[in-house]
Amino acid sequence: MNAAVVESFDRPPRYATFRAPVAGEGAVLVRMRAAALSNLVKGQAAGSHYSSASEMPFVPGFDGVGTLPDGRRVYFFGPPAPFGAMAEWSIAVASRTVPLPDYVDDATAAALGNPGLASWAALLGRARLQAGESVLVNGATGVAGQQAIQAAKQLGAHRVIATGREQDVLEKLRALGADETIWLRQSDEALVDAFRRALTSVDVVLDYLWGHSAECILAAAKGRGSPQGERRVRYVQIGSISGDAISLKADLLRSSGVEMMGSGLGSLSAAAIVQALTEMYDAAASTGLKIETEAVPLSEVESAWGRTVSGRRMVFTM
Ligand SMILES: NC(=O)c1ccc[n+]([C@@H]2O[C@H](COP(=O)([O-])OP(=O)(O)OC[C@H]3O[C@@H](n4cnc5c(N)ncnc54)[C@H](OP(=O)(O)O)[C@@H]3O)[C@@H](O)[C@H]2O)c1
Incomplete structure (x- = not known):
């Protein structure tokens, strides 16, 4: 079959032939339609992610959209190595598939999967957001942060506060549902002050950055106890773009009393991920979720691999 093939951690994948997968017990073959190029997939292909394959060559692609032998169109994640999602055929483990509503197209569905894990699964499976609570999204300008704003609002958040380092991008986040923004490029003193004001009402922090801005948020939380039994701030660590x-x-x-937790593949069960993504795709079909995508034929994988536009997700189509 034709596939993107990683032959070295130092080079982008090539469009080449690769042996076709055979589905074992509990798994099914998937005729692939679309697979997104997320930071996770880039990290796996570069050998820098903790889940990178140990054997070469392999087909990259942690997740994607395809058709099962019974004709159902699904999103699925975690195909067994060396068979990734960026190929004509892949393998889906039955318990890691999410049926897709008709109204969500292939590229959008593929693009939503990874940021959905970072937002819907983090809010539902880890933070356990309650309607009426408020959320601070640290690093909201990326694809995951933009989904987090929309997810929080759809799940009934009272207020969403978004942070980022570019003023013009922050302004655009208001159209996605951000009620307030905090610019990260101000002095430490001003930034901690801004976080201190925000934390008087924030219940959940979703953090995609870690590094210095996380230190400023935590410094601002100092002394914010719960003497009257107020709810604690649940701080969910999701990405570490800045450190x-x-x-x-x-x-x-x-x-x-800040409660710190991580959200990711090691801290969410497959069932929790499937449940959260099912809810996300329902929301995408009924009320709509905005995500900017760039569809590229898989045959162009090698030249397109290194191209990135902030806030937009590249999706390879088969
Ligand atoms: N744990 C999970 O389940 C999970 C799932 C998905 C993603 N993630 C992780 O979550 C993070 C975000 O993912 P993504 O898909 O949203 O990435 P993305 O689309 O590449 O966005 C990253 C954003 O971070 C901004 N940025 C870069 N450096 C920054 C800095 N020093 N300070 C402030 N902002 C900075 C960039 O904006 P500008 O360059 O325009 O400022 C960009 O908008 C990644 O680390 C990813 O690996 C985790």
Whole structure:
């Protein structure tokens, strides 16, 4: 079959032939239609993600949209290596498939999967957002952050506060549902002050950045306890675009009562992911979710691989 093939962590995948997959027990063959190029897929193909394959060559693609032998169109994730989603055929484990509503096209459905994991699954499966609560999205200008704003609003959030480093992009986030924005390129003092004001009403932080801005949010939480039994701030760590490590003082946790947790493949069950994404695709079909996509034929994978436009998701089509 034709596929994108990773032969080295140092080079983009090539469009080449690869042996066709054979589905084992509990799995089915998928005729592929679309697969998105997320940061996870880039990291796996570059050998820098903790889930990168250990053997070469392999087909990249953590998730995608395709048709099952019974004709159903599904989104699926986690095909067993070496068979990724960026090929004419892939393999879906039955328990990791989500049936797709007709009204969501292939490219949109494929593009939504990974940011949906970062937003819908984080809000439902980890933060357990309640209607009426407020959410701070740290790093809201990316594809996942934009979905987080929309997801929080659709799940009944009272207020959504979005952060980013580009003023003009932050302004556009209001159209997606952001009630307030915080610019990250201000002095530390001003930034911590802005976070301190925000945290008086925020219940959940979704963090796609980590690094210095996370330190500023946590510094702002110092002393925000719950003397009257107020709900704690649930801080959900999802991405680390601006740094892998932070410095965290012990007294900050003790005085704030902030509850820290991660959200990702290791901290959500497959069932929780499927449940959250089912809800997301229902919302996409009924009320609509905005996501900017660029569809590219899989045959152009090698030249297109390194191309990125902030806030837009590239999707390879087969
Ligand atoms: N744990 C999970 O389940 C899960 C799932 C999906 C994604 N993720 C992770 O979540 C993160 C975001 O994913 P994504 O798909 O939204 O990525 P993306 O579309 O590539 O967006 C990243 C955004 O971060 C902004 N950015 C880059 N460096 C920054 C900095 N130093 N300070 C502030 N903003 C900065 C970029 O904006 P500008 O360059 O325009 O400023 C861009 O808008 C990634 O780390 C990804 O791996 C985690």
